[in-house]
Amino acid sequence: xxxxxxxxxxxxxxxxxxxxxSCEQNLNHDxxxxxxxxxxxxxxxxxxxxxxxxxxxxxxxxxxxxxxxxKESFPLTVTSAQKNPTAFYxxxxxxxRGDTEAFFGQGTRLTVV
Amino acid sequence: GQxxxxxxxxxxxxxGEDVSMNCTSSSIFNTWLWYKQDPGEGPVLLIALYKAGxxxxxxxxxxxxxITRKDSFLNISASIPSDVGxxxxxxxxxxxxxxxxxxxxxxxxxx
Numbered sequence: 001x002x003x004x005x006x007x008x009x010x011x012x013x014x015x016x017x018x019x020x021x022s023c024e025q026n027l028n029h030d031x032x033x034x035x036x037x038x039x040x041x042x043x044x045x046x047x048x049x050x051x052x053x054x055x056x057x058x059x060x061x062x063x064x065x066x067x068x069x070x071k072e073s074f075p076l077t078v079t080s081a082q083k084n085p086t087a088f089y090x091x092x093x094x095x096x097r098g099d100t101e102a103f104f105g106q107g108t109r110l111t112v113v
Numbered sequence: 114g115q116x117x118x119x120x121x122x123x124x125x126x127x128x129g130e131d132v133s134m135n136c137t138s139s140s141i142f143n144t145w146l147w148y149k150q151d152p153g154e155g156p157v158l159l160i161a162l163y164k165a166g167x168x169x170x171x172x173x174x175x176x177x178x179x180i181t182r183k184d185s186f187l188n189i190s191a192s193i194p195s196d197v198g199x200x201x202x203x204x205x206x207x208x209x210x211x212x213x214x215x216x217x218x219x220x221x222x223x224x
Contacts, residue, residue, distance in 0.1 A: 033211050042216035059114050090155050104155030
């Protein structure tokens with residue numbers, strides 16, 4: 001079945017360590033997005049990519065990095081520079097700019113211990 | 114991104130009741146969408162609206178794109194326990210590359 005797969009579902013990290021969250025899609029979508037969700041805060045955009053080898057910062061990019069080497073994959077690295085990394089992270093994809101129907105993965109819950 | 118103001122923040126209703134929630138912004142949006150999120154899962158698209166004044170239904174759900182392009186509402190009729198979850202509005206501006214989201218409405222339904 002086509003869809004977006006995020007892994008792992010739960011992730012624990014020690015303070016000071018970098019960690020990478022995986023996002024893979026087989027929908028043949030050009031655009032991919034990373035959102036962060038905190039209780040009562042809704043979804044806030046971290047990074048987005050409209051095409052392979054190109055990506056742009058969203059509203060809260062500080063302390064995060066991404067890559068888009070393949071159309072299917074858009075991994076997110078949470079670096080030690082992120083002051084408050086504990087959150088629920090959601091990856092999404094859409095056909096491309098102008099296509100508004102974004103499809104979401106099941107999310108990764110990151111906890112810093 | 115542009116802020117979307119979603120209300121109410123939470124609702125606690127009895128099964129069978131109708132529900133209404135809305136989303137407003139100070140900016141114009143060209144597309145409004147409504148998503149539902151179950152606990153620990155990603156949001157799922159419920160309804161997409163593309164034209165000002167558009168009224169669209171999906172089963173017991175009805176949503177409208179405000180005529181000013183600055184607001185949208187979602188109605189759920191005859192609520193059932195499986196309607197429990199968080200409902201998000203989202204909008205896309207003409208020059209936008211990614212959706213802006215409201216903070217969500219948490220819905221609880223008692224049998």
